[in-house]
Amino acid sequence: MHHLGVPTSRAASLIVSKEPVWRDPFYNGSVQKERGAVVLRLARSWFRIGSLEILTRSRELDLLRKVLDFVIEEHFTTIQTDDLDKYVALFSTVVNETAHLIAQWMSVGFAHGVGNTDNFSLLSITIDYGPFGFMEAYNPNFVPNTSDDEGRYSIGAQANMGLFNLEKLLEALYPVLNPNQQSWAKHILKGFPQIYQKRFQELFKAKLSLEREEESDDGYLIAFLLKIMEDTGADFSMTFRHLSEVSAQQLHSRSIPEAMWALQDLSDHEYFSEWVNIYLPRLQRAHRSDEVRQHQMRGVNPRYVLRNWMAESAIRKAEKDDFSEVRLLQDVLSRPYVEHPQAEERGYASPPPHWAKGLKVSCSS
Incomplete structure (x- = not known):
């Protein structure tokens, strides 16, 4: 995740033990003996939305203020510690950065798997890796977690999941906000969908080498592509990677090389030609050569993710x-x-x- 440019905790070490442990990895009663291991992860902070939520629920408001003041002083240095609206400023920053983080997850096909408030960082970094997965065949309902039968944390639900968690963060902050600040914070939260959509569009425009020009149809072009990817079950990562490697002439003539298997899957769709007929003129209007486009796209569309x-x-x-x-x-x-x-x-x-x-x-x- 770090090398994909996504804010994340880091793995510092992995130590394997010879001592066996008994585990039930899929919670189905099938216990098995495995070797024990410990992974050490590092992050700038392990404070979570749930860290504040639990203090408010237990009515430990003095401790809540102390934690908030510490977090602001330590990690949000652009916020003045004597600012009467500092908690609202903190909330605004977390709303913005959470929207950006989830958009980045989506841009690389990453599903966290368990996005509850205790797994969401106040610093908007990816923490608590467990039942995560990188989506292969594009499917908004992709769920990597074997125990998530309802699809609560499906990849397509991650933005709503983030909004829900931010609502819980606002509830946690409510007791330390005055009525005007509460109204202000509510207004900030209403802007979350727009912030998320704007960042999502920016990232996907870059994946298609469209980011330098603003056109009203770009959102449609992205949505159209994702829809035919969903219909064909085209591989998410490799579809974008192959688009980074195919030439405009090959797209125009529909002569997709056999090695570009994901793009070949996509080309089977009845509306693929229609999408290409929108995409190629859009690239031409950007006045960008094939070589420049391919170089830029290969820099944002990974060839490898941890499947x-x-x-x-x-x-x-x-x-x-x-x-x-x-x-x-x-x-x-x-x-x-x-x-x-x-x-x-x-x-x-x-x-x-x-x-x-x-x-x-x-x-x-």
Whole structure:
């Protein structure tokens, strides 16, 4: 996530123990013995929306103010500590940055998996990795968490999930706000959908090399593409990557190279030609050469993301004390936009293997 440019906590170390532990990874009564391990993660702060919510619910308002003052002084230095409206300013910043974070998740096809208030950082960084997943076939209902039967935390619900959490943050702040500040904060919260949509559009325009020109139809162009991706089940990451590599002439003549398998899947749609007929003139109006467009798009559309089947393959080897694929993944994913020979050999940019279809994880995976 860090090398994809997404704000995130970082893994500092992973220590494997010889001592076995008993686990029920999918909460289905199938207990199994596994080796224990500890991962150490670092972040600028581990304060969460839930950190404030629990103080308000327990009516510890003096402690709530102390925590808020500490967070502002330590992490939100642009807010003056003697500002009477500092809590509203903090809320406004969190609303804005949360919208930006979720838009970034969407732009790389990342589903967090469990987006409750205790898993949402006040600093708007990605924390608490558990049943997460990078979406393969584009599907707004994609759920990586095996226990999320209702799709509460599906990838397409993440913006609404963020809004819900911000509503809970506002409830937590309510006791330390005066009536005018409460009204002001409510007004700020109403702007969340617009902030999110604006950032979402900016990121996806960049993925299509449209960001330097503002045109009213760009939103339609993006929505049209996502719809035909959904209809065809085209791979999210590789569709955009292949669009980064295909030439305008190849798109115009519909001569998609066989190696561009995700784009070939997309081209099977009855409206693909119609989308291309909108996209190509839009690129021409930007007065940008194919080489410049492709270079820019390859810089924002990764060739590799950590798909669950890749992690599973590395885990199976690691269980036998073979950490070669763990190291390979670490190397490849630190440069996700650059083609890597070993990654190509391993099929990291190829269609997912059949055995990986429907692979999900749990909170304790």
